[in-house]
Amino acid sequence: MQTLSTFVIVVGARLATALVQLWVIATLVFSIMYIMPGDPVLLLLGPESHPSPEAVAALRQQLGLDQPVLSQYLKWLGNAAVGDLGKSLDGYPVIEYVTASLPKTMELASAAILVAAIMGVPVGIAAALRRGRFLDGLLTSLSTLGISVPVYILGSLLILLVSLKLGWLPSSGYTDISRNAFLHFQKLTLPAVTLGLGLAASIARMTRSSMLEILSRDFVRSLRARGMRERRVIWLHVLRNAAIPIVTIVGLQLGNLMGGTVLVEALFNWPGLSTLLVTAVSNRNYPLVQGSIVTIAALFILINLCVDILYSLLDPRIRRKRA
Structure with missing residues (x-):
């Protein structure tokens, strides 16, 4: 009985460590868009195409980049915790691409x-x-x-x-x-x-x-x-x-x-x-x-x-x- 309880404690500690590691990695991944130089919206649209302000604003709203960074982070992290990784730029859920590949x-x-x-x-x-x-x-x-x-x-x-x-x-x-x-x-x-x-x-x-x-x-x-x-x-x-x-x-x-x-x-x-x-x-x-x-x-x-x-x-x- 003592051996079993010890094993459960070890597994619980390792699981807690794994969750912390996953949170750190998710935070770093979310930060990629802000660490990269330039405006991600302009990069997506292509600066050589000279997009209109309306197109830039529409894509920024689609990606949720018009909200405060902290709100974006908490929303993305909460959705990711329940398996919602957002939508790809073609409109399909990211999770569908991931589960297919x-x-x-x-x-x-x-x-x-x-x-x-x-x-x-x-x-x-x-x-x-x-x-x-x-x-x-x-x-x-x-x-x-x-x-x-x-x-x-x-x-x-x-x-x-x-x-x-x-x-x-x-x-x-x-x-x-x-x-x-x-x-x-x-x-x-x-x-x-x-x-x-x-x-x-x-x-x-x-x-x-x-x-x-x-x-x-x-x-x-x-x-x-x-x-x-x-x-x-x-x-x-x-x-x-x-x-x-x-x-x-x-x-x-x-x-x-x-x-x-x-x-x-x-x-x-x-x-x-x-x-x-x-x-x-x-x-x-x-x-x-x-x-x-x-x-x-x-x-x-x-x-x-x-x-x-x-x-x-x-x-x-x-x-x-x-x-």
Whole structure:
């Protein structure tokens, strides 16, 4: 019972911290329009078009910029708290654009993390168990190479080899899963692998380092001295204790992917949230920019919160320390 109450306190504290972080980010995002040089209304209308005072006043009223800044901020913050991110310059609610693009980015990021974990964790374990041998050097070199290659170069190479030369998978595009599930996953494979290979290299290196640290602990030598089978020592005791750094990097990478898939989405023509943000910036659609950034930040904070909760579940010592 005491353990459960401690866990609830830890989760509540982390949730309160996450809400404060989200409020700070939302405030900074709202301030973007006022930090940027020039009048945002004139930027939107285009100063070269010499808009009439009536057009400027109409757009200023549409955006709510004719009200005091504090009133604008409180109204925008209150609406954002209930899921109303305002209206895009074309008149459609920003939340509709976000909800249409967000699942595509989440699907791509989740698929990339899945690919990275499936490839990176076993490679890291194998390298740690063969420390100093040929396999360790080979896997470590491949991991370094995977981290060094930019995603747009790797993606371009995969398109040339897998799509154009071998014809195994489509080179780009998006098909809704309800229309054709097989084609949908075919088009998802290349961008997911492109993102996942670089992440797999990072996960492999972290797994190797964490495994080596745990393998050098006294309790591992004690378990071996008692005659416990090596496989049980590795999978039941070593890997569990090494899991926290692995969970850390997986969670952070997943959060980074929420807003870091711009190059891959552009390369493979994947209509996700990053593509929406880039389009909004190029069109000077500031309400859509604000809504996209707040959504990405909220997801990043939520993922970090989930990672912190996993910390407490994996290692009770962290739970007791934070309480």
